Amino acid sequence: MSLESPPKILNVRTIATSRLFEIEAVDLCFSNGVEMVFERLKGNAAGAVLVVPITPQQEVVLIREYACGTERYELGLPKGRIEDGEACLIAANRELMEEAGFGAERLAYLAELTSAPTYSGQRTHVVIVTDLYSARLAGDEPEPMDVVLWPLADIDRLALEGHCSEARSIAALYMARACLATPSGPTWTIHAKENIHE
Amino acid sequence: MSLESPPKILNVRTIATSRLFEIEAVDLCFSNGVEMVFERLKGNAAGAVLVVPITPQQEVVLIREYACGTERYELGLPKGRIEDGEACLIAANRELMEEAGFGAERLAYLAELTSAPTYSGQRTHVVIVTDLYSARLAGDEPEPMDVVLWPLADIDRLALEGHCSEARSIAALYMARACLATPSGPTWTIHAKENIHE
Numbered sequence: 330m331s332l333e334s335p336p337k338i339l340n341v342r343t344i345a346t347s348r349l350f351e352i353e354a355v356d357l358c359f360s361n362g363v364e365m366v367f368e369r370l371k372g373n374a375a376g377a378v379l380v381v382p383i384t385p386q387q388e389v390v391l392i393r394e395y396a397c398g399t400e401r402y403e404l405g406l407p408k409g410r411i412e413d414g415e416a417c418l419i420a421a422n423r424e425l426m427e428e429a430g431f432g433a434e435r436l437a438y439l440a441e442l443t444s445a446p447t448y449s450g451q452r453t454h455v456v457i458v459t460d461l462y463s464a465r466l467a468g469d470e471p472e473p474m475d476v477v478l479w480p481l482a483d484i485d486r487l488a489l490e491g492h493c494s495e496a497r498s499i500a501a502l503y504m505a506r507a508c509l510a511t512p513s514g515p516t517w518t519i520h521a522k523e524n525i526h527e
Numbered sequence: 528m529s530l531e532s533p534p535k536i537l538n539v540r541t542i543a544t545s546r547l548f549e550i551e552a553v554d555l556c557f558s559n560g561v562e563m564v565f566e567r568l569k570g571n572a573a574g575a576v577l578v579v580p581i582t583p584q585q586e587v588v589l590i591r592e593y594a595c596g597t598e599r600y601e602l603g604l605p606k607g608r609i610e611d612g613e614a615c616l617i618a619a620n621r622e623l624m625e626e627a628g629f630g631a632e633r634l635a636y637l638a639e640l641t642s643a644p645t646y647s648g649q650r651t652h653v654v655i656v657t658d659l660y661s662a663r664l665a666g667d668e669p670e671p672m673d674v675v676l677w678p679l680a681d682i683d684r685l686a687l688e689g690h691c692s693e694a695r696s697i698a699a700l701y702m703a704r705a706c707l708a709t710p711s712g713p714t715w716t717i718h719a720k721e722n723i724h725e
Binding site: 335338344345346347348349350352354355357359360361363365367368369370372393395396397398399400401402403429439440441442443445446447450451452453455461471472485488489491493495496497499500501503504505507508 | 529533534536541542543544545546547548552553555557558559562563565566567568570592593594595596597598599601615628637638639640643644645646647648649650651665669670683684686692693695697698699701702704705721
């Protein structure tokens with residue numbers, strides 16, 4: 330029922346902004362006549378990219394960085410905003426170079442994740458990458474990040490023991506492992522090695 | 528290095544608020560002397576609860592609701608804010624009754640998830656529940672939600688084919704399946720059946 334008659338968006342207005350965030354109020358009218366005002370965070374148009382880098386030893390490359398939201402260091406996959414006009418796989422390689430000091434020659438788009446979609450329009454594109462090589466790009470990080478290798482076979486322990494708490498990283502790791510285990514596997518794109526040494 | 532000397536929080540101030548959101552600016556000084564201003568969303572103190580309800584047939588109870596952030600219907604686990612002073616397992620049962628029309632007699636706390644912890648202090652507590660019975664509580668939903676049963680054995684397809692995109696739901700489903708498959712399993716708490724028929 331509801332799928333066939335989604336609510337009508339009567340009005341959208343920005344009610345608060347900061348450097349990073351934009352909050353919108355949305356007037357909705359549902360098919361049963363109920364009208365409600367929702368608030369949501371506007372996501373950036375291009376979305377974010379989350380990278381699942383796999384070594385030849387079947388380890389995942391994780392980074393540990395200070396998270397201001399939870400006020401502690403968090404272990405998770407390399408990630409960041411896709412810049413305007415930047416292709417998703419290019420963004421994946423850039424973030425991997427900035428945060429972990431690796432480039433990748435084989436990349437495959439996996440899936441799009443949302444985060445609390447009732448309240449947020451943010452979309453995160455998950456990319457699996459392999460055939461890693463050393464390459465570091467300067468990012469805007471305030472301090473170097475620790476790089477941690479974790480066996481892909483052992484992600485249950487990573488998640489269930491709380492070594493990683495970030496929902497997108499945990500979801501992407503399980504999904505990548507499942508996709509890599511299918512007979513067809515991911516659909517790889519080959520990128521030439523970039524000579525970057527900053 | 529960084530783990531042993533986390534950044535100092537020099538100042539926290541609220542820079543924007545709305546009915547649902549509060550944005551803070553945080554002045555940080557890292558151990559290498561770098562000072563930066565971060566912005567973050569303040570999470571509600573009690574956090575949110577995400578419920579993994581499992582039927583005797585090893586199906587997961589999912590709900591489909593309109594998500595204002597992505598402007599489409601999204602399939603995911605029942606979830607909601609924990610109210611001030613409310614115990615986590617009580618909140619899990621309340622949200623399950625409001626959104627899916629079930630109560631649960633056996634509940635187990637699984638883990639805490641974060642969402643984009645660099646930018647958000649939100650914490651989501653994951654609870655596995657079984658021994659379901661019919662019980663509906665009126666919630667604040669604008670229209671009834673569709674309830675969808677999905678085989679726990681088939682969550683790869685749920686996630687990889689994009690039927691569910693919400694990172695916390697996908698992470699929680701895989702973690703619950705992994706925990707249920709361990710010899711010790713979850714640590715269950717028994718709640719008496721509540722007689723609720725609204």
